[in-house]
Amino acid sequence: xxxxxxxxxxxxxAGGSLRISCAASGRTFTRHTMAWFRQAPGKERExxxxxxxxxxxxxxxxxxxxxxxxxxxxxKVTVYLQMNSLKSEDTAVYYCAADSSRINVVRITSSAxxxxxxxxxxxxxx
Numbered sequence: 001x002x003x004x005x006x007x008x009x010x011x012x013x014a015g016g017s018l019r020i021s022c023a024a025s026g027r028t029f030t031r032h033t034m035a036w037f038r039q040a041p042g043k044e045r046e047x048x049x050x051x052x053x054x055x056x057x058x059x060x061x062x063x064x065x066x067x068x069x070x071x072x073x074x075x076k077v078t079v080y081l082q083m084n085s086l087k088s089e090d091t092a093v094y095y096c097a098a099d100s101s102r103i104n105v106v107r108i109t110s111s112a113x114x115x116x117x118x119x120x121x122x123x124x125x126x
Contacts, residue, residue, distance in 0.1 A: 001026060001115070002024050002025065002026035002029055002032060002098050002100065002115050003024065003025045003026065003115070004022050004023070004024055004096045004097070004098060004115060004116065004117035005022070005023050005025075005117055005118070006020060006021065006022050006094065006095070006096050006117045006118065006119060006120040007020065007021050007022075007023070007120060008020035008021050008120060009094065009120030009121045009122045010121075010122070010123070011123045011124075011125060012086055012122070012123070012124055012125070013086075013124070013125050014086060014087055014088055014124055014125065014126045015085060015086065016086055016124075017082070017083060017084045017085075017086065018083050018086065018122060019080060019081065019082045019083065020036075020080070020081050020083070020094055020120055020122065021078055021079070021080050021081075022034070022036075022078060022079040022080075022081075022096030022117055023076075023077065023078050024077045024078065024079070024098065025077070026077075029074065029077045029098075030053060030074045031053050031100075031102050032053055032098040032099055032100055032102075032115075033050060033051070033052045033053050033098070033099040033103065033104065033105065033106055033107070034050060034051050034053075034070075034072060034079045034096065034097070034098055034099075035047065035048075035049065035050035035051075035096075035097045035098075035099070035106060035107075035108075035113060036048040036049045036050065036070060036079075036081045036094055036095070036096060036097070037094070037095045037097055037110055037113075038090075038092035038093065038094045038095065038122075039092055039093050039095070039119075040089075040091060040092040040093075043092075045095070045110050046061070047061050047108040047109070047110070048060070048061055048064055048068065048081070048094070049061065049064060049068055049070035049081060050070065050106035050107070050108070051070045051071065051072050051079065051106065052104050052105060052106055053102075053104060054104040055104075056071070056072055057106075058070040058071070058106075059106040059108075061108070063089075064083075064090075067083065067084050067085045067086075068081060068082065068083050068084070069081070069082040069084075070082075079096060081094070083122070086122075086124045087124060088124050088125070088126040089124075090122065090124050091122060091123050091124045092121075092122060093119040093120065093121050093122075094119060094120050094121075094122050095116055095117055095118075095119045096116070096117040097110070097113035097115065097116050097117070098113060098114070098115040098116075099112055099113050099114065099115075100114055100115060101114075
């Protein structure tokens with residue numbers, strides 16, 4: 001069973017950058033599609049970005065396209081989310097999620113992911 005641990009969250013000014021990481025344990029990480037979701041206070045959890053396991057193609061929510069970059073390093077069993085040009089509306093708890101179904105497609109619904117990290121807080125001050 002894969003376990004996920006996020007790190008790298010923190011406080012950053014609007015317009016700044018931050019990179020958060022998700023370290024996975026477990027031998028089958030390379031066959032998991034991975035995704036980042038976020039949840040702001042009083043709002044539902046929403047898809048941010050994901051990356052499939054076969055070709056490592058990323059997919060992004062429209063709200064972060066062009067600003068965020070999702071990548072994975074299978075040798076380090078880690079997924080990254082590089083966040084640039086951060087806005088106050090990016091403030092949220094960011095969760096890493098894994099889809100163990102071996103479907104090689106990034107799905108945007110949270111129910112498609114069966115393994116979750118504990119989350120890391122990202123706060124963007126304006």
